[in-house]
Every structure is written in structure tokens, then in C-alpha cells.
Amino acid sequence: MAAHDRARWTRLQKLLAGLAVLVWSPILIFIAIFIGLIVARWIGQG
Numbered sequence: 001m002a003a004h005d006r007a008r009w010t011r012l013q014k015l016l017a018g019l020a021v022l023v024w025s026p027i028l029i030f031i032a033i034f035i036g037l038i039v040a041r042w043i044g045q046g
């Protein structure tokens with residue numbers, strides 16, 4: 001494997017990691033808020 005191919009692959013991995021963060025951050029935040037609301041309602045009823 002040539003050096004420039006490895007560099008290109010590393011850059012591709014960084015790009016994919018950035019896309020994954022962009023996609024998953026709102027989803028994880030939404031899940032956290034959703035669980036928080038359920039727990040708050042559950043505690044409020046208790």
C-alpha cells in the first residue's frame with residue numbers, strides 16, 4: 001500500500017467519522033431528552 005493511498009484512506013476515515021458525528025449527535029440528544037422526559041414524568045407520577 002502506497003503512502004499517498006494510506007493518507008487518502010486516513011482522510012476518508014476522518015471524513016466518515018465527522019459525518020457519523022453529525023448524524024448521530026442529534027439522534028443521541030433526542031434520545032437523551034426523550035428518556036429524560038419519561039423519567040421526569042415517571043418520577044412526577046410517583
